[in-house]
Amino acid sequence: MNTILSPLYIAVSWIIVQFHKLYSLVFDEDSGWAWGLSIVSLVIVIRIALIPLFVKQIKSTRNMQALQPQMKKIQERYKNDRQRQSEEMMKLYRDTGTNPLSSCLPILAQSPFFIALFQTLSHIANNQTVGVLTQSQVESARSATIFGAPIASRFMDSARDVAELGASLGTVRTVTIIMIVLMSASQFFTQRQLMTKNMNLDVKTPYMNQQKMLMYIFPIIFAVFGINFPVGVLIYWLTTNVWTMGQQMYVIARNPTPGSLAFKQRQERLRKKGKLAEEPVETDTKKAAEAARAARSQPKRQSKAQRQSGGGQQQPGQVEKPQAEKPQTQKPQGQQPRRQQSKKSQPGKPSKPSANSKK
Incomplete structure (x- = not known):
């Protein structure tokens, strides 16, 4: 295993040593x-390096939200057959390429580093070199304390072990209990924030039950195993929980899941700022344009007989050319004798005498 x-071990210890050299310029190196x-x-x-996994986690969460209507249909269809319901759910996950366990990816990816740091601090507590740490650096880290508790001490250490590190058992246990409570509370708040603000609670799905279960299981795990963690590991896990909580708050505020409470709150904030005022106008414009197209295309559906029976009345969208052609076909029939009479009266000029002779 080692x-x-x-x-x-080498990677973790090297990173710690490099930052220790940097902070030793400001604080005492011991x-x-x-x-x-x-x-x-x-x-x-480590968390900066895991940002791609965090992005994948967000996408997986959104995919799960998008699948919730289909999940609800499956639940209603096979509500009396739990086995068939589970099979259909797994088939839906396969067809859409969704992994309901993707929310655990950042935690799983940190596990190797967590184990390496745990073993490194255990070596420091036993005054043993590990990775790139020299013996002098091990002794310096072994004697370093956080609020009076050595970073290599644990809650379950005996009074003799704690005394060898130059601290009291009461101080170590007080500090570790406070850090365990903070660690568990930050994990619970992070998971609860994800469920209450960034999920659609109207649809009950197995994914919702899974997230709810994790919300209670993780704090218990931290509380049970935290008493065996060195203070340095508790610092590590408390820091990563605070990072996760802040990162999640930023994502939920800026890019919430559609249909969630955070999404509705964001829409309301944008509406108050006037940034959503243009959306209804654009919608009305599109509807007006579609109505105009329908009005222009309606006269084209009339037959030729219907257009001729309309007489001189102009239909909506009708071109003026057919209206001009209809009078031209009717006027020559009624005006042809008058044109002939005018032509006959022009050469002889006695048009008036001819009228008198008739009288």
């Missing part, structure tokens, strides 16, 4: 601030 994880901030910086480096 051979397999030795590259991780202080808990120098070593504690080095662990915090290790978390920041």
Whole structure:
């Protein structure tokens, strides 16, 4: 096992040593601030490297939200057959390429680094070198304290073990309990924020039940196993929980899942700022354009007999040319004798005498 994880030991210890050199320019190199901030910086480096997985997690969550109407139909169709319901759900996941466990990817990806840091601090507590840490650096880290608790100490350590690190058992347990409570509370709040604000609670699906279960399971896991974690590991996990909570708050506020409470709140904020005022206007314009197209295309459906029976009345959208042609075909028939009379009266000029002779 040590051979397999030795590259991780080297990577984790190297990152800590580099940040420790940086913080030693400001703090005492043997202080808990120098070593504690080095662990915090290790978390920041790892979380930045895991941003692509976080983006994948967001996309998977959105896909699950989009599938909720179909999930509801499957539940209603096979509500009396749990096995068939599960089979149809799994088929839907396969067809859409959705993985309901993608929300756990960031936690799973951090596990190797978490184990490496745990083993590194365990070596420091036993005054053993690990990775690139030298013996002098191990002794410096072993004596460093956070609020009076050595970073290599644990809640379950005996009074003798704690005394060897130069601290009291009461101080160590008080600090570890506070950090465990903060760690569990931050994890619970992060998961609860995801469920209440960034999910559509109107549709009950297995994914919702899974997220609700994780909301209660993770804090319990942290509380149970936290008593066996060194203080340095508790610093690591508390920092990563705070990072996750802040990252999630940013994403929910800026790009919430459609249909969620956060999405409705964002739409309301944009509406108050006037940024959504143009949307109804654009919709009315499109409807007016479609109505205009329908009005222009309606006269083309009339037959020729219907257009001729309309007489001189102009129909909506009718071209003026057919109206001009109809009078031309009727006027020559009624005006032809008058034109002939005018032509006969012009050469002889006695048009008037001819009229008198008739009288």
